[in-house]
Amino acid sequence: MLGTLLRIDVSTLDTTGAYSIPPDNPFVGAADGSKEEIWAYGLRNPWKFSFDSLYGDLWAADVGQNKYEEINLIQSGGNYGWDTMEGFHCFEPSTGCDQTGLELPVFEYNNAGDDCSVTGGHLYRGRPNKGLYGAYVYADYCSGRLWALRYQGDAVVDQALLIDSNLTIPSFGVDEDQSLYILAFDGKIYRFVEPPLPDVPGLTQWGFILLAGLLILAAAWSGTRRSRAAA
Ligand SMILES: [Ca+2]
Ligand SMILES: [Ca+2]
Secondary structure: OOOOEEOOEOOOOOOOOOOEOOOOOOOOOOOOOOOOOEEEEOOOOEEEEEEOOOOOOEEEEEOOOOOEEEEEEEOOOOEOOOOOEEOOEEOOOOOOOOOOOEOOOOEEEEOOOOOOOEEEEEEOOOOOOOOOOOOEEEEEOOOOEEEEEEEEOOEEEEEEEEEEOOOOOOEEEEOOOOOEEEEOOOOOEEEEOOOOOOOOOOOHHHHHHHHHOOOOOHHHHHHHHHHHHHO
16 A cells, blocks of 8 residues: 555454454545555655644655655545655656646645755644744754744645754654654754743744754753663
8 A cells, every 4th residue: 555644443453353444434435446444645755744633634744756845734535646746746747747636735845955855743732822833843854954834724824944953853753741852863852942932923933933943952861861771
């Protein structure tokens, strides 16, 4: 089931102990024999998906072939275009491709400079009423850049670079308070800290964020790692 996103129920097992298929999966009983596990398809190499903890929306970053990295909002039964399209662009064929029925990304960026491969993050729910709340935070694996975008209605209304780090970032995580963590190949976990901001929602706050950047607590985490190692 290459290029697909699957949805299975591991809490309801059949008599053989196998997982079950949620009855509202989009291809249950499909006449063409499509696998019933499939929730969405036409993905190339999704690198991290996550659910918005407030509304349940499913976000998935999809790594492009050569040129374009994608951020997608995944809908039931959606075809996300690979390999007819890469991002918003025809791929096979390179011009005049049939886009009928394809789900386009929410956002794309191209592999310019040292950007090479998107790492999907989370819809940030860490600090209600603060600047980043409700923005999707993601990174590029190669450049170490972290961005946030805000999606409203069916359009990206804001997109900003948060910091250009020196990290190689394969993934993100959240804790029970929805604080955001950055995993890096230097062997550390970084906590993402939004600096204190005025309670005015909107774009202008992101300028403050850019100035303040990430408050990196690597030392604290190194201490945690040491104490774990000693335990
Ligand atoms: Ca796509
Ligand atoms: Ca960098």
